[in-house]
Amino acid sequence: MKTVFAVDDSPTARASIKYTLEKEGYNVVLSDDGVNALKILDGYSDLINVFLFDVNMPNMDGITLIREVRAIEKYKFTPILFLTTESQESKKIEGKNAGASGWIVKPFEPTQLIEIIKRFAGA
Amino acid sequence: MFRKYNSKLKSHVLTIFAGEFYVSSAQEVISTVLGSCIAVCMYDERTKIGGMNHFMLPNSSLTEELHLSGTLLQEDELTKKSMRYGLTAMEVLIAEMLKSGAQRRNLSAKIFGGGKVLKSSTKIPNIGDQNIGFARAFLKTEGIPLLKENVGDSVGRKIFFLTKQNSIFVRRVEIESAVAEERKYMDKLAQMKNEESNITIF
Numbered sequence: 001m002k003t004v005f006a007v008d009d010s011p012t013a014r015a016s017i018k019y020t021l022e023k024e025g026y027n028v029v030l031s032d033d034g035v036n037a038l039k040i041l042d043g044y045s046d047l048i049n050v051f052l053f054d055v056n057m058p059n060m061d062g063i064t065l066i067r068e069v070r071a072i073e074k075y076k077f078t079p080i081l082f083l084t085t086e087s088q089e090s091k092k093i094e095g096k097n098a099g100a101s102g103w104i105v106k107p108f109e110p111t112q113l114i115e116i117i118k119r120f121a122g123a
Numbered sequence: 124m125f126r127k128y129n130s131k132l133k134s135h136v137l138t139i140f141a142g143e144f145y146v147s148s149a150q151e152v153i154s155t156v157l158g159s160c161i162a163v164c165m166y167d168e169r170t171k172i173g174g175m176n177h178f179m180l181p182n183s184s185l186t187e188e189l190h191l192s193g194t195l196l197q198e199d200e201l202t203k204k205s206m207r208y209g210l211t212a213m214e215v216l217i218a219e220m221l222k223s224g225a226q227r228r229n230l231s232a233k234i235f236g237g238g239k240v241l242k243s244s245t246k247i248p249n250i251g252d253q254n255i256g257f258a259r260a261f262l263k264t265e266g267i268p269l270l271k272e273n274v275g276d277s278v279g280r281k282i283f284f285l286t287k288q289n290s291i292f293v294r295r296v297e298i299e300s301a302v303a304e305e306r307k308y309m310d311k312l313a314q315m316k317n318e319e320s321n322i323t324i325f
Contacts, residue, residue, distance in 0.1 A: 012210060012261065056221045085218045092323060101324070104323075105322075
């Protein structure tokens with residue numbers, strides 16, 4: 001089973017991501033901010049196939065988080081997508097330079113989210 | 124969205140329309156006219172940052188269970204198309220407030236509008252009530268305290284949000300003036316039916 005790790009500070013956003021992807025057979029791990037995400041990753045021995053990060057979050061934003069995750073040897077090349085209401089071009093470039101694989105602007109169409117996760121995780 | 128000086132309030136007033144939002148950390152007044160739409164006025168006590176949105180769920184179909192449970196964790200609801208407009212309006216407002224320096228844990232909210240103005244095209248009660256139900260449930264789910272509400276009834280409302288003070292004035296207005304704008308907004312949402320998600324692959 002493929003695993004998606006989603007980090008978003010909004011409980012409703014977390015619930016909708018989890019619901020959308022679990023229905024498709026993915027294992028979904030959730031965190032409410034970057035600091036907690038790094039703690040979870042630290043104790044997580046299984047493979048994560050795709051990361052989904054929000055950008056604007058308390059404690060640690062998504063851009064800082066992606067830099068931290070890219071610094072971890074085993075996640076150097078794991079696909080990391082931003083899923084966010086943020087649509088500023090300059091932010092996207094910042095995200096790309098920090099190591100993001102793609103950028104999805106909310107609201108997401110469930111079928112399109114599934115499609116893109118499949119593409120990055122392998123079906 | 125437009126800005127105009129108001130001599131009575133001795134301040135510039137920023138007027139927003141359906142589908143828009145505005146966040147301010149300055150001494151400003153945000154205003155909007157509401158029929159069945161909802162405006163959520165969000166405030167951060169600590170930083171005195173205030174923001175307002177203005178939205179509706181078109182042809183909404185919130186289930187009875189959602190109204191009973193009072194939260195949005197009824198998960199299949201979350202991915203419904205009509206619901207996503209409301210979720211996005213709320214998420215965009217919160218994200219913009221956080222970007223301006225507000226803290227999620229300091230946020231509180233007041234809600235306005237949701238008048239029994241427009242008749243829903245479905246059998247479900249009315250759009251105003253659906254919108255109120257959504258706003259309450261969203262705030263509860265997100266753990267954001269709802270401090271005050273002035274909602275429902277068969278009235279239109281014009282609201283003025285003094286962002287620094289977190290005080291809001293409500294004036295009742297002719298329903299017709301509120302309805303014309305909302306009809307246009309609903310038509311626009313209806314046309315957006317097959318909107319593609321905005322995805323960039325690097």
